[in-house]
Amino acid sequence: MCQFCIQHGEGKKWYLLMRNYSDELLRQEFSAGQKEMFDAPTRAEAIVRMFGAVVMPAITGVAKPENENAPARPQLGEAEIVARRQSRDFGQVLPIEDVEQVIDLADSITRMPCACRFETTGKTDQRYCFGFGVDRWGVLGKYPDAASSLETLTKDAAKKIFRAYDDEGLIHSVWTHGTPYVWGLCNCDHDCMAYRGYIERGGPAAFFRAEYICQVNDDVCTGCKNCMSQCQFGAQFYSSALGKVYIDPTRCFGCGVCRAACQHDAITLLARQAHPDAANIWLKRET
Numbered sequence: 001m002c003q004f005c006i007q008h009g010e011g012k013k014w015y016l017l018m019r020n021y022s023d024e025l026l027r028q029e030f031s032a033g034q035k036e037m038f039d040a041p042t043r044a045e046a047i048v049r050m051f052g053a054v055v056m057p058a059i060t061g062v063a064k065p066e067n068e069n070a071p072a073r074p075q076l077g078e079a080e081i082v083a084r085r086q087s088r089d090f091g092q093v094l095p096i097e098d099v100e101q102v103i104d105l106a107d108s109i110t111r112m113p114c115a116c117r118f119e120t121t122g123k124t125d126q127r128y129c130f131g132f133g134v135d136r137w138g139v140l141g142k143y144p145d146a147a148s149s150l151e152t153l154t155k156d157a158a159k160k161i162f163r164a165y166d167d168e169g170l171i172h173s174v175w176t177h178g179t180p181y182v183w184g185l186c187n188c189d190h191d192c193m194a195y196r197g198y199i200e201r202g203g204p205a206a207f208f209r210a211e212y213i214c215q216v217n218d219d220v221c222t223g224c225k226n227c228m229s230q231c232q233f234g235a236q237f238y239s240s241a242l243g244k245v246y247i248d249p250t251r252c253f254g255c256g257v258c259r260a261a262c263q264h265d266a267i268t269l270l271a272r273q274a275h276p277d278a279a280n281i282w283l284k285r286e287t
């Protein structure tokens with residue numbers, strides 16, 4: 001299990017613990033460290049600020065101006081940046097099965113415009129973000145104009161949309177704001193800021209790998225290579241000698257979306273910890 005399961009999941013998957021979605025956690029006073037980090041007394045207030053800073057620009061199409069008076073950011077090493085993110089907002093990749101369990105836990109699901117894609121592409125019609133308990137955050141009191149852009153979904157409707165995204169190869173991930181509070185689920189590709197910084201540019205980690213990896217069954221794989229275009233983590237290789245695709249367990253993030261492209265059911269999901277080469281690789285490889 002990942003570090004969050006130990007710290008925030010009572011030894012089970014942290015994102016399946018009801019307490020991490022609770023109103024109590026949302027309104028609880030922050031620790032001194034988190035208060036300083038968010039400059040807010042509670043998660044509820046921190047989320048309202050985050051909503052104003054990153055979601056509202058994606059709703060209105062108006063980028064937030066740079067604050068020239070903002071204090072200079074401290075120069076931190078990679079380990080410190082990751083530790084800070086893990087206390088602030090951090091994600092974990094989830095396969096569709098676990099996405100559906102998370103949706104079953106949420107008491108309300110709201111689809112919102114994607115802040116990253118607005119930042120990276122300027123588009124406001126990309127609605128890949130799903131918030132939980134938006135009605136409890138208090139954002140509508142502060143940003144009443146946002147209401148028309150926030151789409152409330154039933155659990156079945158949300159699951160259907162996530163299945164369609166899975167077929168498209170979008171990576172699902174669950175996110176905290178004021179860890180361990182779970183604010184929502186995302187569906188990302190190369191236009192995600194976290195993906196760009198962490199995966200494309202090799203910067204400090206922004207999310208954990210999934211609790212799983214995928215494996216190809218050699219007896220069933222026809223070598224058609226259909227799955228290869230789905231993998232956004234460079235984990236799949238084609239062996240021309242064998243005429244099969246191979247998944248490198250040390251590179252696989254366990255998103256599971258390659259399965260949707262395989263018409264032969266040759267790819268299966270297994271627990272990360274069950275594979276000796278993948279066990280305990282949650283962030284970058286140690287090597």
Ligand code: SF4
Pocket residue numbers: 114115116117128129185186187188189191192193194
């Ligand atoms: S994490 Fe993904 S879905 Fe969420 S805002 Fe960024 S790109 Fe959009």
Ligand code: SF4
Pocket residue numbers: 216220221222223224225226227228244245261262263264265266267
């Ligand atoms: S899509 Fe399936 S059958 Fe085709 S190469 Fe990938 S694992 Fe093999």
Ligand code: SF4
Pocket residue numbers: 213214230231232233234235236247251252253254255256257258259
């Ligand atoms: S090989 Fe691993 S990382 Fe790549 S799509 Fe499949 S599950 Fe995701």
